[in-house]
Amino acid sequence: MARGRKVNSSGERSMKLLREKAIELFSENGYFQTKISDIVKAAHVTQPTYYLYFESKEALYKDLLKEFHTNLEQIIDETVSEYQQLQDSKQTFQVILSRLFTYFATNPHLAKIGLNESNVEFVTEVLPQKFKSILENDLKSLQKQDVSIHILIQSLIGSIERLTLSSLLLENTNPEQLAEELVTIYFAKEDAVVTA
Amino acid sequence: MARGRKVNSSGERSMKLLREKAIELFSENGYFQTKISDIVKAAHVTQPTYYLYFESKEALYKDLLKEFHTNLEQIIDETVSEYQQLQDSKQTFQVILSRLFTYFATNPHLAKIGLNESNVEFVTEVLPQKFKSILENDLKSLQKQDVSIHILIQSLIGSIERLTLSSLLLENTNPEQLAEELVTIYFAKEDAVVTA
Amino acid sequence: MARGRKVNSSGERSMKLLREKAIELFSENGYFQTKISDIVKAAHVTQPTYYLYFESKEALYKDLLKEFHTNLEQIIDETVSEYQQLQDSKQTFQVILSRLFTYFATNPHLAKIGLNESNVEFVTEVLPQKFKSILENDLKSLQKQDVSIHILIQSLIGSIERLTLSSLLLENTNPEQLAEELVTIYFAKEDAVVTA
Amino acid sequence: MARGRKVNSSGERSMKLLREKAIELFSENGYFQTKISDIVKAAHVTQPTYYLYFESKEALYKDLLKEFHTNLEQIIDETVSEYQQLQDSKQTFQVILSRLFTYFATNPHLAKIGLNESNVEFVTEVLPQKFKSILENDLKSLQKQDVSIHILIQSLIGSIERLTLSSLLLENTNPEQLAEELVTIYFAKEDAVVTA
DNA sequence: CATGAATGAGCATTCATTCAT
DNA sequence: GATGAATGAATGCTCATTCAT
The missing domain is CATH 1.10.10.60 (Homeodomain-like)
Incomplete structure (x- = not known):
């Protein structure tokens, strides 16, 4: 042989x-x-x-997860620093969502792995913290005064996960549009923004 | 022995x-x-x-999943028929959520199994269909005209899943309150209702 | 219960x-x-x-085998003593075969068990010995002088086994006729006899 | 280790x-x-x-059986085509038997497996058919006019099985001699032949 | 750089048999 | 005389991982 x-x-x-x-x-x-x-x-x-x-089966898997999380983090951080002068966190957030959905659509397999593994620290700790720091300064200006920000954010993360796995990856919904709709759901009453 | x-x-x-x-x-x-x-x-x-x-390991697992789904279905169907004379689908919905969250809180282990297995027909087909038929008649009266009902519902299901796994089961949030908050997020502008 | x-x-x-x-x-x-x-x-x-x-699974099985062998032995012994005054071992033998085949046809299940278990002492030792003592005195008068009686008998037992499992039990050949044909094969040249 | x-x-x-x-x-x-x-x-x-x-326990076993049957088939087919010009099917048959017994003696374990598994299609269908086509053309010239060829062949197969398992494999009878004796039993009156 | 060959450790499932009622 | 409930002891098979080439 x-x-x-x-x-x-x-x-x-x-x-x-x-x-x-x-x-x-x-x-x-x-x-x-x-x-x-x-x-x-x-x-x-x-x-x-x-x-x-x-090294092992597990090592590669964990590595893939880490890559996924690192990419998400980068997308978020870069967008934040890019848009930080804006006082409009809603717009910033829509851009973030748009870019995340675009990344998921571009890397559907990795996204599916990452989104199905949602009990990890990144999803339960890091991501909520990041979202919080983006939204909290002008959350009052958003309409959901009665809702604890913690719950709002958990809900939002759940929405992102499910919409990605169903609408985005299975039905090929347009990432930007999806971001816009999600923002409309969560931060209605204000005008949609154009995403980058 | x-x-x-x-x-x-x-x-x-x-x-x-x-x-x-x-x-x-x-x-x-x-x-x-x-x-x-x-x-x-x-x-x-x-x-x-x-x-x-x-019969087997798989048989029991599938059985547990089925039990979970059957219970959810029952809770929803019973609430719907109980509240059908009301024209206020928002209130009906809040009661449904409240009862679902109560059921999850009472059966945390089964709920976790069921919610982690979210690629099954019940979650992707049956549940959205049920939610749709509850909400669609007076969706116009709700505030999200720009959002496709399909996406709204997917988002909602994601929210329910994540809020249950995090806030409800880990942090022991009160089920009724959680239902109210979720309704506030998705169908704001109207008054919260008292759940049963 | x-x-x-x-x-x-x-x-x-x-x-x-x-x-x-x-x-x-x-x-x-x-x-x-x-x-x-x-x-x-x-x-x-x-x-x-x-x-x-x-007592156990094996005990019953062995018991069934023993019953089968005992029955065969009885049939043979009784026929021999009944026909012993006859000097015509060929005829005696045909009667034995006829009665054995009849017994098999009457007890097909037990026969199948017994005949499929052909590596036991009864089949390899007892049965050949019995056949030998019946046939050997006037084997010379039969036509196969060149064939060792040992081999003749083994061959005969094989024939009985297979003919029972195929012709007798599957195709319902008539027991007496089968006996006659087998005698014709092994001890030809002489007239067939009428069996009892 | x-x-x-x-x-x-x-x-x-x-x-x-x-x-x-x-x-x-x-x-x-x-x-x-x-x-x-x-x-x-x-x-x-x-x-x-x-x-x-x-692949599995069963797969190997079936494979062994198949190998055994294929070998038997080959031995028979080759001998037939080698001897086809001869009109003497008795001699052809004796050669076949001789070669089969030789094969069994050379592969005693495989032979035992194959011969103990005698309820398979090869033994109940294929082999009888092959024997029939060899013998039937001049069966009339053989002495057993009164015996149906079907029964003759079943009997013969039974003889081969038992003689192999007892005389050939346990007592090391000579294969050629065994073939000769078997032919004498079944097709007496004519001269024995020398086998190849 | 890559493969052929092998194994440690486990896992779901089965079956004859037995105790308590 | 008969059953409900349970178990000891396998048994076929799998899979991540590793040595020798």
């Missing part, structure tokens, strides 16, 4: 391929129903090759 | 105990990380006893 | 029923593919009832 | 060894009393190694 390095192959390529296939399979079948053997089969390499690039 | 029947043993009791422990463990660790051996250990019986009462 | 003695039941009856169902199931599915649970289900009793009458 | 590849290991060899041990154990103890754990113990490998080469 032929052994050793494949013609035309490079470590980089194998690793990237494995990662891609893993993302696809994890997103389609979930962590436990995805076997390393499935991943390597899809990538046309063998099992030991997987371990050349990833 | 000797073989055969235990002193003072009762099938009814064993089955109930197994079911309860299974619910707890499935909700805490998920389907794949819950082993039959965990369940029977918690119930202080042996593995064959499990199979005396349940 | 009702417990204790069934109305109208008697130990004799349960035992007989269990035995009958066991015979049917063992013959249809073989020893290993027949479960005690199958037997008791067919007999409409519960598993402990089985153990009221039989 | 450490995990991973053994020094000097070869898949081919492991598979062959497993197959051989499986044949031995299946033939000695039968299908149901042979455990995968027995097979791998005999082959000095672990259970997962078994599943590296065979």
